[in-house]
Amino acid sequence: MKIPFEFSSDEARNKWLLYHYLKKSYTDICIDDKKAEELTDERILENSKNLFGYHGLAWQLGQISLEFFCMYFMQDIYLPKEDNAAAPLATVHEELWHDIQESVIGTGPEQLGRVLPRGIGKSAFGTLGPACWCVAYKHKTYVLICSDIGSTAEKFIKDIKDNMIDNQYIEQAFGKLLDDKNRDFICNATQLEFINHTFVEAISSTSPMRGRKYKNVRPDLIVLDDYQSEDDCRTNEAREKKWKRYSDDVKFAKQRPLRRNGKIVKKGTVLMAWGTQQHKECFYSRLIKTATWTFKKEKGILVDDVINEEGQKENGVDHLFNNGLWEEFKNILCNFKNDKRLDDAKEFYYQHELEMQFPMLWSEFWTCLELALDYYENPNSFKQEVQGDVDSIGEKWFKQMHTESRKEIESHEFIKTMICADPASSGGKKNDYSAFLVGSEATNGYKYARKAELAKINARQEFDKYIEHMIKLLVEYPEATHISIEKNTFNGADANQLEKAIKDHETLKYRNITIINEMQKKNKDDKISTIVPFVNRGEFVFCSEDEDFINQFMDFAGQNYTPHDDADDVAAEFWLKIDEIKTLNKILLLDKKSFGL
Incomplete structure (x- = not known):
């Protein structure tokens, strides 16, 4: 979705967001466009005296729409404005938010995963926004975020704190949710307790999960965000050790669903995992093959493998960047006797920019030129990190000298x-x-x-x-x-x-x-x-x-x-x-x- 920039004021922009997402809440349940507009107008008229105030219409809509919550209540991160560096949403982000929303408050899977390219915003879109949404509405009581190292875990807590405290949009609609000066509530480098008695904790992947509780409640949302490090993937022993930790620890930290008279009255722990494959047998490569998980895998450049002139299967990005205009670009870039080769290669690109475009997962933010330069620097790393191609592991690292x-x-x-x-x-x-x-x-x-x-x-x-x-x-x-x-x-x-x-x-x-x-x-x-x-x-x-x-x-x-x-x-x-x-x-x-x- 593209957000128009030409608003006369913040109030006008916020009203546009409210109208757009309120209407979308109707069209998403198969109400036709005309009827959705009528219902949206009626709802806004009914709540005209309290659109953005305490438990107003914006608060009500955010409760059922993760995307609206992020785009309005956390707009300084997600909403492109003249004074910030936010990039327009891509379809992959909208789909991720929808699937998370369904898993948390709908009928979606309890174990949801994504293998995504580096630079797509896994943590921002998959962890930060959803964690804030869950605790703000008390959809979840105890959110546990687990990443490869402690410093990354601490950054999650800092980002959540920075975006929830003194947030005018949240405080206007929710009241004060976080008070780091109130000693009755936990607030440190790895833990945040909110005034509505919800709790977020971030730990490293080496810290045990079993036995963790907040007010006698086990974690009811666990996010494995880049759960593995490079060291966890380097040897077969390290890969086995990481998988065993997950099998022996993470799975047993979950809260089972509460059933009464054969019906689920409270969902069990939702387990989510975002990451990048680093080996054919790494943690995420194994998890994606597990029958109890619902996984999607995305690649950064949307091209398929091809059959070359010799009748052999060739990697799609290798074929893209080593043929046609991109091959000419590469020859200019790799002419080492030319001190201006990078500038000359860029000039060649700008002269043929339209013909050199290719489909990308986040075309609203990435550029073909930037991705191409990343590829030529280290093709194997690019195919692994951006394309999720673990088959490229074992290929020669150096392509030219x-x-x-x-x-x-x-x-x-x-x-x-x-x-x-x-x-x-x-x-x-x-x-x-x-x-x-x-x-x-x-x-x-x-x-x-x-x-x-x-x-x-x-x-x-x-x-x-x-x-x-x-x-x-x-x-x-x-x-x-x-x-x-x-x-x-x-x-x-x-x-x-x-x-x-x-x-x-x-x-x-x-x-x-x-x-x-x-x-x-x-x-x-x-x-x-x-x-x-x-x-x-x-x-x-x-x-x-x-x-x-x-x-x-x-x-x-x-x-x-x-x-x-x-x-x-x-x-x-x-x-x-x-x-x-x-x-x-x-x-x-x-x-x-x-x-x-």
Whole structure:
């Protein structure tokens, strides 16, 4: 629904909202348009003295319409105005609100779920507005919101508090619902007790749900909002652990329906879940297949898979962004020799904007250009996060790479240079070489892998050879000021031996070389994922002669799907570490005689 902007006042806008949604309440129950208008006019005339006041017509309509409640009582979030950043509603939001409304006060399912793209507003539309609606009308007494981490849970409470307290529209129609200065009511970072004796609590997914009560009432609305984290999806053990927590804990925190004489007089706990699939066997992937849940899955770009010229099935967005005008756009964007390639690509888009449009889930807010740029930065991540395509997991992460010859690379002016080493130390074919990278940041803002190699050195078996190789690189690149060695393998022994070898070297002993020797605690997939957009955009440049390193690097598809990750790991280490190096500005001292003094 599009809201007109050209209102003479807030009062006029509010009356328009009231009329529109009151009429919609009639048409939704199959009353024809003309009759709905008559009934709407009659109802407004009957309540003309109390349209927006205490328990007035707006209050009555909000009780049966979640959408009206959000659009009027929480209009600073959901209603586009000249002075806010709210975007027009999409059909997906209206459908979500309708389904939530039916589950809470109608005959809808008690277990309702959505798998939705990132950026669609899952929390705002699925959790914030509905939670406020439920407690304002006491549709639910105890609302429990559960998310992956505690800080996210605390943000839910803050958002609910900020939008319920001192809200002129709510206070005018409901009276005061929340008073954070009244000590008789709970109000802290994770809990809110309202004056009408309803309660909202937000917890992390690691906190138990069983046994929680408010005034002897179990949670009667439980929302699992992004219930899983990346760590919960990373390994099979983690995925099983998350599913077991849900099975052993969440399901038993529910209040069963109250039946009398065989009839349900009070609905049981409504359980809702919003999230994004992150693996074929992650929590949401399992939940969507569960027969007792009613789930819908939406994708951001509304295109289907296609059969390509070879007769093979091709992902719809891959086909979209690698053919026709979008392929021309991509070629301009990936012309790494053009410093203005992004501007030129945008100009190409604006010249062909009408022909390059494609259907989107939230076309009122998203743009084709923005989605395309997100895709080209990291296609696999895009297909997973925006399209809900878990089949893309296991595909290669890097789609293109900017390379230059070593001669071209060395023609740049460098600001700082460092060497990174990833020693191989255990036996087996997977660990028969060590990875080394000499990298620099240039004045043009790009980072260059000036020399990247996979040396046939097993550091544990050939320790001296490993140390000698690092000395050789330091000599070859006299501008290198730092060398980074991961501490996990030798717990600092190699750093100590390298330091001794530098002191004993005839030229290196005069250089100020800093050895960085730190434990690598960050997950490799997380670390490598940070460089994907920069490699795909050509801001991380590699040497075309380093073919073995490049081939291994470009084959990376995640730890679980890649036999060798040494090249990617050492490249990511350089990218992250080079930013930590501080450069010293050189001061040029001039003789005062040169100024005629």
